[in-house]
Amino acid sequence: MERNQLLDDIFWHTLTGAHACHASGDGGARRYTAGFSPILAFADSTAPDFAALLPHCAPGEHFYCENWTGAAPPGWRIEAETTMYRMAWAGGMPASDPAPDAARLQPHHAPQALELANLCKPGPFGIRTIELGDYFGYFDGDRLMAMAGERLRAPGLCEISGVCTHPDDQGRGLARQLIGKLVHRHQARGDTSFLHVMRNNEAAHQLYLRMGFVDYLETVVRVVAREE
Incomplete structure (x- = not known):
C-alpha cells in the first residue's frame, strides 16, 4: 500500500480533525477527553510535548500513545511497551x-x-x-x-x-x-x-x-x- 501521511499519524490527525470536539490539549499535544478512549497524540511523536498535557491529565490517569522511545518525561511513568501493526x-x-x-x-x-x-x-x-x-x-x-x-x-x-x-x-x-x-x-x-x-x-x-x-x-x- 502506498504511504499515506494521514494514516502515518492518524492519532494526531483524528484528535485535531474529526474528533477535535472530543479532545483536550495545547500546542503539539492532544488527548481524548476523559470518558473516551484514553489515547494521547503529538504533532511530533519523536519529540512528544508531554509538558503541554500536564494541565489536562489527572494524576494516576493511564493513556496509550505511539511511535516514541526514550526515557519517561518529568511527571510521567512508562507502565508497558510493545509494538502493534x-x-x-x-x-x-x-x-x-x-x-x-x-x-x-x-x-x-x-x-x-x-x-x-x-x-x-x-x-x-x-x-x-x-x-x-x-x-x-x-x-x-x-x-x-x-x-x-x-x-x-x-x-x-x-x-x-x-x-x-x-x-x-x-x-x-x-x-x-x-x-x-x-x-x-x-x-x-x-x-x-x-x-x-x-x-x-x-x-x-x-x-x-x-x-x-x-x-x-x-x-x-x-x-x-x-x-x-
Missing part, C-alpha cells in the same frame, strides 16, 4: 453485508460495551467510546456477545476498533462478520478501513491478513501514566 484494507468491496442482523449499539448500551471491553481488552476503551462512530453488536437477550465499531478517522480513512467476542461465544465468527459489515459500509462511502492489532496477538493478525487487510506499518505503543 496498523493494517489497512486491500481486499476490494465485499459482495454483501455479512452481518445484516447485527444491532447498532445505542448510548444505553455503553455499560455493556465497556464491560465486554474490560473482559476482552481489545485496546483503549472508555464508557463513551461508542459515541465516536457506529458500533454494532450481537446480543443474546440483553447480553452483548460481540461488538466492533469505528474510532479514529480522517478524510478517506476510518478505523475499525473495539473488536471483541465474549469467551463463551468465540468460534462462531461473530467478530469477523462485524468487521466485514464495517468494511462494506466504509467501501460504500469511499473510505479505506484500517485497524490495529498488537504484535503478540498473532491469531488476530493472521485472521485480518486472511480477510484482506495488509500490514501498513509496525509502531511502538506505550502505556503511560501521569505520576501522582
Whole structure:
C-alpha cells in the first residue's frame, strides 16, 4: 500500500480533525477527553510535548500513545511497551453485508460495551467510546456477545476498533462478520478501513491478513501514566 501521511499519524490527525470536539490539549499535544478512549497524540511523536498535557491529565490517569522511545518525561511513568501493526484494507468491496442482523449499539448500551471491553481488552476503551462512530453488536437477550465499531478517522480513512467476542461465544465468527459489515459500509462511502492489532496477538493478525487487510506499518505503543 502506498504511504499515506494521514494514516502515518492518524492519532494526531483524528484528535485535531474529526474528533477535535472530543479532545483536550495545547500546542503539539492532544488527548481524548476523559470518558473516551484514553489515547494521547503529538504533532511530533519523536519529540512528544508531554509538558503541554500536564494541565489536562489527572494524576494516576493511564493513556496509550505511539511511535516514541526514550526515557519517561518529568511527571510521567512508562507502565508497558510493545509494538502493534496498523493494517489497512486491500481486499476490494465485499459482495454483501455479512452481518445484516447485527444491532447498532445505542448510548444505553455503553455499560455493556465497556464491560465486554474490560473482559476482552481489545485496546483503549472508555464508557463513551461508542459515541465516536457506529458500533454494532450481537446480543443474546440483553447480553452483548460481540461488538466492533469505528474510532479514529480522517478524510478517506476510518478505523475499525473495539473488536471483541465474549469467551463463551468465540468460534462462531461473530467478530469477523462485524468487521466485514464495517468494511462494506466504509467501501460504500469511499473510505479505506484500517485497524490495529498488537504484535503478540498473532491469531488476530493472521485472521485480518486472511480477510484482506495488509500490514501498513509496525509502531511502538506505550502505556503511560501521569505520576501522582
